[in-house]
Amino acid sequence: MDTYQQCIIPSCGRTHDVSEVLTGCICGNLLDVKYRSRPDKGLKEVFYERRSSRGNIFDESGVWGFRELINFVPGIDIEDYDSYSRVLVTYDGDEGKTKPFHLTKVAQYIGIKPENFWLQFEGNNPTGSFKDNGMATAFTHAKMLGVKRVACASTGNTGASMAAYAANELFMEGVVFVGEGKIAVGKLAQILAYGAKILEIKGDFDDAMARIKEAANKRNIYLVNSLNPFRLEGQKTIMYRVLDYFDWEVPDWIVFPGGNLGNTAAFGKAFTELKEWGWIKKVPRIAVVNAAGADTLYTLYNDWKLKWNMGNVDDEAIEEYYSYLDEKDVKAKTKATAIQILKPVNLKKALRTLELLDGVVEEVSDHEILDAMAVVGKNGFGCEPASSASVAGIKKLVEKGIVEEDETTVGILTGHILKDPSSIIEYHSNLTNRFANPPRKVENDLRKILAAIETD
Numbered sequence: 001m002d003t004y005q006q007c008i009i010p011s012c013g014r015t016h017d018v019s020e021v022l023t024g025c026i027c028g029n030l031l032d033v034k035y036r037s038r039p040d041k042g043l044k045e046v047f048y049e050r051r052s053s054r055g056n057i058f059d060e061s062g063v064w065g066f067r068e069l070i071n072f073v074p075g076i077d078i079e080d081y082d083s084y085s086r087v088l089v090t091y092d093g094d095e096g097k098t099k100p101f102h103l104t105k106v107a108q109y110i111g112i113k114p115e116n117f118w119l120q121f122e123g124n125n126p127t128g129s130f131k132d133n134g135m136a137t138a139f140t141h142a143k144m145l146g147v148k149r150v151a152c153a154s155t156g157n158t159g160a161s162m163a164a165y166a167a168n169e170l171f172m173e174g175v176v177f178v179g180e181g182k183i184a185v186g187k188l189a190q191i192l193a194y195g196a197k198i199l200e201i202k203g204d205f206d207d208a209m210a211r212i213k214e215a216a217n218k219r220n221i222y223l224v225n226s227l228n229p230f231r232l233e234g235q236k237t238i239m240y241r242v243l244d245y246f247d248w249e250v251p252d253w254i255v256f257p258g259g260n261l262g263n264t265a266a267f268g269k270a271f272t273e274l275k276e277w278g279w280i281k282k283v284p285r286i287a288v289v290n291a292a293g294a295d296t297l298y299t300l301y302n303d304w305k306l307k308w309n310m311g312n313v314d315d316e317a318i319e320e321y322y323s324y325l326d327e328k329d330v331k332a333k334t335k336a337t338a339i340q341i342l343k344p345v346n347l348k349k350a351l352r353t354l355e356l357l358d359g360v361v362e363e364v365s366d367h368e369i370l371d372a373m374a375v376v377g378k379n380g381f382g383c384e385p386a387s388s389a390s391v392a393g394i395k396k397l398v399e400k401g402i403v404e405e406d407e408t409t410v411g412i413l414t415g416h417i418l419k420d421p422s423s424i425i426e427y428h429s430n431l432t433n434r435f436a437n438p439p440r441k442v443e444n445d446l447r448k449i450l451a452a453i454e455t456d
């Protein structure tokens with residue numbers, strides 16, 4: 001398959017070779033990975049069979065099972081194991097083994113028909129978040145180029161995922177920039193355990209992101225943040241798995257949290273390409289959910305009416321908004337730390353997705369996020385706070401009549417319950433919370449213990 005990188009702005013449209021490591025086009029805008037050929041629809045059957053295959057870790061991988069649609073490595077034979085297994089990176093076939101499922105109590109809480117509502121739990125990835133989907137492809141590009149050092153700015157999950165993949169690739173060193181004190185305990189523990197170097201910057205994620213871009217320009221560092229277009233190729237498979245589950249029928253709505261907006265970018269690209277290739281007849285609508293304390297996309301899209309506008313984005317409006325944030329010293333603030341981001345790197349790609357998929361952007365308070373998280377937990381699954389922004393967002397959209405009760409809706413749960421256990425314990429220990437389930441302290445006395453069992 002013949003591949004290249006291209007600027008997302010049509011009036012520029014510059015192309016670059018796949019072997020170039022770029023954080024953007026020379027005009028300053030984001031890049032896409034582009035494929036010249038049009039994949040054959042017969043592959044739908046192939047993907048289906050791979051899902052039940054044993055022994056070939058690339059067939060088993062929820063990312064590489066779809067490898068013909070994300071085949072950016074020049075000169076490999078995608079049907080020959082010996083050829084592709086030398087370059088493609090997988091965590092022993094374990095990334096992306098997810099599919100949509102029903103959660104009845106969550107559907108009832110939202111006020112939507114349970115049979116029309118699914119959640120796809122990306123927390124079931126090897127390092128506990130959807131980031132592994134993108135790390136498999138970003139590391140493949142890095143390996144293809146012989147990279148020795150990878151780096152990212154992170155609110156935690158990108159760092160954890162990168163650290164694990166770097167450790168697996170033996171000769172790759174990982175460096176993670178985090179905002180000091182801004183990362184949940186499970187994620188910090190993972191990064192330390194997997195052996196990456198962690199730099200705690202005195203500042204927040206947006207500071208860490210700005211600094212790492214500068215550092216990457218000065219040193220030979222390969223960035224795996226979602227401005228890396230090859231990482232987003234892997235995240236497209238999150239939507240391929242939704243479609244595979246529905247026999248390539250397209251649901252009405254896809255709902256997910258928005259932080260750095262990598263998923264917004266990747267999902268939009270996935271559906272747009274499939275439509276261009278004639279694989280699907282329509283695209284779904286999407287809803288991106290911001291936390292109220294980190295709501296740049298919500299504000300710019302809904303209040304400032306910032307639009308993709310066929311690639312003619314109003315750059316001055318973005319600059320004006322960002323200078324306003326700087327002048328007023330506005331900082332992102334939410335308990336959903338994975339989406340505590342005010343200057344999302346994929347803003348323009350997100351605007352493109354919103355236009356092509358007739359999207360909406362919603363925002364939810366921490367209170368709404370944490371109640372929703374508790375309800376997901378009550379189903380026996382659970383997730384971290386940023387993930388339940390999906391659920392809180394759908395609930396709000398149903399209340400507003402934007403998502404209708406009988407529309408088919410798939411929400412994405414982005415991260416695992418054990419990523420941020422402190423926020424869960426804090427929620428359940430506070431009796432003023434709607435679904436609080438606090439530990440009960442009882443004296444070491446059988447009668448009192450028996451009484452406590454019977455008390456609500």
Ligand SMILES: *Cc1c(COP(=O)(O)O)cnc(C)c1O
Pocket residue numbers: 129130131157158226257258259260261262263264338339384386387414415416
């Ligand atoms: C990274 C992350 C997000 C944000 O995703 P973007 O693609 O950056 O918008 C949301 N939830 C969790 C758990 C994450 O790790």
